Amino acid sequence: MRTPRHFWKTAAVVAAGLSGALVLQSMTGQQTTGDPAAGTRGPVISKAETSALRVSGDGTSASLGRRDTGPFSMLGVTWSAPSARVAGTVEVRTRQAGTQTWSSWLQLDGDSGQGESGALRGGTEPAWVGPSDGVEVRVDGKGTTRLPKGLRLDLVDPGSGKVTALDPAAYSLDEDETPDPSVSEPEPGTDPVADPQPDTTVSGPPVSDSSEPVVPEPSASDPSSSAPSEPEPSESEPSVSSSPTSSPSPSVSVPPAPPSTAPSPPITDRAAWGADESISPEEPGYLPGGRVKAVVVHHTAESNDYTCAQGPAVVRGIYAYHVKQLGWKDLGYNFLVDKCGTVYEGRKGGTDRPVMGAHAYGFNAETTGISVLGTYTSTDPSTAAMTSVARIAAWKLGQYGVDPTGTATLTAGDSGRSYYGKTWAKGAQLSLPAIHGHRDGYNTQCPGDAFYNKLATVRAWAGGPVSGLTLKSVTGAGTAGTTTYTKSSVTVNWSATTPAPLIAKYELLVDGKVAATTAGTATSAKATLTVGTHKVVVRAVHQSGRATTTATATVVAETTAPxxxxxxxxxxxxxxxxxxxxxxxxxxxxxxxxxxxxxxxxxxxxxxxxxxxxxxxxxxxxxxxxxxxxxxxxxxxxxxxxxxxxTPVILQESSAKKSGTWSTKSSSSYLGGKSYTSSSKNASLTWTFTGRSVAWAVSRAATSGQAHIYVDGKKVTTVDLKSSTTKYRDAIWTKTWNTSAKHTVKIVVVGTSGRPAVTTDGLVYLK
Incomplete structure (x- = not known):
């Protein structure tokens, strides 16, 4: 077992006036004011309250009645034996601070993952519920399974306030440091805060004399505890010291931090999110083999309703829960990611070192754990969160030459069972994806169905090549069919589904040669082309070095005018x-x-x-x-x-040379207000003009007759002016020549039987 926590500075204080014998657990350090999210650095002190659950006579259900509490934002239900599990459902509801508004019932993930060898308690995953001051709990073992002993509710207030700069943290007391005399050191194997007495006012099933709502924590030799008496050989913790906020002891050999094939994403270190290093003073442990073989993806199985500004507080809450409530040496995960994509340093020891976390029971000795804040059973993780997970995974695996899209062979540190029912013995060799979900190596829903279904995408983003690369358009001057035309320059536009932070660069290739290079954030590039036909493609280079190209576009550069x-x-x-x-x-x-x-x-x-x-x-x-x-x-x-x-020119009928009988008609419907009409056979009008096109304008009706048309002395046609509707100024006949010249047009009345009248409104020619 790991070293007991003899050197914690803790104080147990009974919270007077709160029903249920709530116990206030104050973390060490000075309470300060401010917020680490504002950019300052230093410890923020967390507090916790605990209250025993009342267990039914048959031991299959438990509850904690609705009650007032001190302020808290995170909670979990814990029990005495670290290796025990709750087979039924654990549900809580909380009251929003300062209101009378109660939440709906929230089901807690019934297992924190049994990730830390030597943990003092078992428990559910912690759930972020936001600022609250009231709580109610119910646990249902489905009537068939006895619940584990020592059930209690743990409420965590992650604290807020201005954080101050930290000196390098030590992992144990200095030789000349004297422990606080007011603090009683717990015995090895016991919880530093004893379970409180049972709540005699709790509503719920009656408690029989034989029930044990609260029992002392079992000692390391207690046969009722199912925790292993020895740590897993493959997960032994080397006695070394390293942390981004600490100076290792000169006698400690710290594993190297090999360079990676992928760049590191920005990481919010422990000081920046307000880690109180005094509550986890032990030295960090490192992977026995000194290398990371795989990445295990988790979710924290809590609410997704936190804001991005609350991310540091959520991380502090998980940290306090893991260390103070479960008795782990440090935060279990190596990295945490909020829904906005911010990456937080988890377990100390150096983000670029092979730090051994407590996140994947049986496989901690060969893996790094990344947990996304929130629950993703039915809700997809955000693109920002998935991007950050892919970036961390690529970076860590890249330090040890592991392909994020490949598989890893892991040695089981203990016998186990996956969520899908696969079992194995201690020492078994398991082939798992290099990036896999917690459920692949442990019987848990983590990281939730929705997130688990996205892991293939995370692997592709992390390992490359760039996916979804599409040539959207090539903008020159115009496009005909699949060919783009330009005088010389083109703008090429593209898109990709792999997030930009994972893309090293884009290259615009013209006839196989690089014509332009852009950053991975770009979606377009320009190129200048020589005259001729060219083949244009876009090549995306993933941070892994893997490249992919778009379909080819044909571009013609030409400068000849139409x-x-x-x-x-x-x-x-x-x-x-x-x-x-x-x-x-x-x-x-x-x-x-x-x-x-x-x-x-x-x-x-x-x-x-x-x-x-x-x-x-x-x-x-x-x-x-x-x-x-x-x-x-x-x-x-x-x-x-x-x-x-x-220039269109209108020649009135009065300008024509007449023969035969013509009479004048007046109306505003006529050109110039007048027209000529004749019913006399062979009556004619002749116009002479110089132009290249001519039209004869007439009035038409049902009684209109016919006329012969002569051009330059030759008959060219006979037109019929009859119309079922009355028309005025109707250009009924036209003729056009290739060039402008002098011409004559003559119209002759045919004298059609029954409708001999011809009414002309003039001639139009084009100068």
Whole structure:
């Protein structure tokens, strides 16, 4: 067994006025004010209250009635024999400090893990309940199993306050230091604070004369204790001394701190979270083999409702519970992580040394323990917490050449059983993942189903390569299909599911050569390319050195501008004519040697057309010279411009040369307010103009007739003006030439039987 705690400075004080004979257990040191989370350093003093549970006559249930208490934030239920377990359920509920609000019943994990050889008590995992001043407990052994002896409730106030700088802590009293005469030294193998007398006012099942709600702690030779009488050979604790806050004795040989293949994450040391080193003055122990073979992941099986600012207090509460309530030499875990990803130094001895913790019974001698604050039975751990676990695991395993994604062969320090029913004998060789859950080596739910299901992700993050690496986009000037085009530079964007702190760097490769290197936090990079076609990929390098690449992107760099193989031109079109809106069509054709992206009309209005479009319908104001400007863009961003100017001109019917009989009609619906109409066969109107496009505007109705059209003396068509709806200023016929020239247009009335009338509203041509 390990050395008894003869040199603790403790005092047992009966808390007067509290029912249930609550005992106040004051830790050594001076109470100070402030908060270690604020950045100061030094001890924060914790306090504890204990109260015996009342056990039923048949020994299968126990309780502690609802009662007032001193302030506390963490609790657990403990019992006399360190190796005993509670087979039933242990439930508590608490009252929020300063209120009358009681929580719902919280079930405690019934086993603290039996992690410390020579522990003085067994107990549940401690549960963080937040600032509280009232409590109630019930324990149900399901009517078939007797509960362990010495059941009691332990309440821990982790303290708060300004912490002061610490001198290097000693692990035992100096030779000239005199113990506090007011403190009675406990006998070896006994709890330094005796179990209180039974609570005669507790509600619950009646207590028979034969029940033993409180019994003295068994001595090391007590046959009722199932704790092993000798420590596990594979987990013997070397008599050495090392701590980040202590100076080892010159005669002590401290194991080396080998360099790691992975960087160390930031770690909040014991002084920073306010560890009171005086309550655990013993020297640290180191792994007998001097190397870490595996990492065991835990949860603390307590509430997830703590705030990130409360993280140091939660750690202090666990520390006090492990040391003062269970009788361990120090905090059991090597490292603790809160839900915000802050990493805390656990057991002393040096974070970079192979310190032996008390977290994985039977396998402490070859492992490091990391515990995440909270319960993760059904709630997933945060990404920040998982990231920190992966970083610590990679760092510690990297010191000893262990692949976080591989397996480790561990030697069982004692016989055991896993949560899944696998059993083994002492000395057995077990092959376990290098990062595994507590349940793999002990019959416990720890680290909870939700967290256990995430361990594969933690291993992948810790060992690499980078997972989920995806090329999101390549931003140049444009993309056609799977090819990106640019004049010279591109921005490549990517994403990955492996957290950035575990990524050493990203490299942008162009045609297999590194064109840019970024930090692991980056999600994009730029590169300048020469003219031609290139293959672009992103390579992610994990902190382990393992690399992975994205799919390949094709990028074409080119500087040749597109061309207008058909220059922009205008043509009149059919439709309703207004002096402010003469219907016309703009035509063009643009091409590019690589990939045409679009053509934009920039004047007299703004429009954008796709690469295959070669015409668009518009209107223009009559008697006004209007420039039409186009700009062609290729996918690389190269451009070309072209334009054309046109002036639509309206020729009234009065300007035509007449033959036959025509009469004038007046209406605001006509161009200029007037029009000519004729029902006489062969009556004609002739216009002469210089232009490249022409349109004849007419009025139409159900009784309208037909007309022959002659161009430059030749008949080109006969048009029918009949319409089921009345129309005015309707450009019913158009003709366009390649160039501007002088032309004549003549219309001749056909004299259609029953509807001979032709009403003309003028001629429009394009200058």
């Amino acid at each position: 061309a207008f193989t058909t220059k922009p031109n205008l043509a009149l079109r059919t439709g309703t004519v207004n002096t402010a809106a003469v219907p016309l069509t703009l035509k063009w054709k643009a091409t590019d040697g690589a990939a045409l992206k679009e053509v934009r009309l920039t004047a007299p209005t703004a429009k954008t057309y796709g690469p295959t479009l070669t015409s668009a319908q518009h209107t223009a104001k009559s008697a006004t010279a209007t420039p039409w400007s186009l700009k062609a863009y290729d996918q690389a961003g190269n451009t070309a411009t072209a334009s054309v100017t046109g």
